[in-house]
Amino acid sequence: MSSNLNTSLERRLASKKEINEKQLEAVDASQFNLETKRSSDLTKIVGKLRQTLEKHRGEKQIVVIQDFPDPDALSSAWTYKLIAANYEIDCDIVYGGTLSHQENIALVRFTGLPAQRVEGNGLRGKDWSIYQGCVLIDSQGTNSQLYSAIEKARIPLIVAIDHHSKQKDLDAEFIDLRPQTRATATILTQYIQEGMLEFDNSNNEHVKCATSLMHGLRSDTNRLMQAKEEDFIAAAYLSRFYDSQLLNAVLQSARSRRVMDVIERALRNRIIKKNFSVSGVGYLRYEDRDAIPQAADFLVTEEDIHTAVVYGIVHNEKDDKELVIGSLRTTKLTLDPDEFIKQTLGKDTQGRFFGGGRYMAGGFEVPVGFLNGFNDNSEYTKLKWEVFDTQIKQKLMRLVEPEDNVISTD
């Protein structure tokens, strides 16, 4: 009896084991298929990029990154420039705003990163006809004031490489848009690994470029804490070439006093509702624009807070233009920053969204428009801020606490 039981139990266990093994094999096979699919996808993408660059051999291209470039954009654009040079394509990397974050200023200074600022005034007089093609890196043109001028000048969009959610349809010869990828630096590093550029340890420019890619990858993945396998693989590859002391020097750069003041203001003005921390910081100088995302980074570290939104009016003294600029940071996995910002603020009169996002971060820019411009009357300035502050808070709260706006049918 007991031996019967045992055999039947053994048989059952044996068949279960078989099923498990079969399942395991199936899992292995699908994982293997996934891996090979991924690498064959990448080979295809890189093949297409090679063809595209070959087709434009010897041309001059303008590489556009966001107005306030971050390390991911800067390092990826630089890598693209080095890759394109193999096809005798000469690239100018441009941005329409300013380098604001202390780490970005240090990165560009220490590495000699070849990016140029094109200001509003230079924009009008600029001769775009020297460029045969345009390239968008870590951007889809929506966060660049230069891009509309380039479109107007009818410079064809040749290449677009980005990891933000889709902002609009792009008519580019080569598009590599990967919203699931944490950093554009990861994408560019994969191109290098696929043989598009041969990094050489004894080449100073390569070492500096690898260092900036490492910085870009780290800063878009919250110091690798949100990195996925592909980012770690890219970082592992870069570790053979980058200069850790140089990276350390970039990361050590201190915040300016004015940035500290904005963070202090954000802390003081914050209101907290349902794990959201929202803060308006009033007016700030154009050069200190990056204090806003830094303040949001800080506010989201508070206990029981999963999402922080910080915004302020940025005043550009040079052209007397004002913009409301905001940043969102979240640790809530189910909150999609891109969707949240698009839903909160909607579109402008031309149908363009005021902002968007990527994994765990987002940003927006609202032109001040008719109310634009410095006014000696401090009462007016104060009123203007209050109008924008109230409007943004109201729109945010509608999403944070939707039940407050539900029309009661009782």
Ligand SMILES: [Mn+2]
């Ligand atoms: Mn990025």
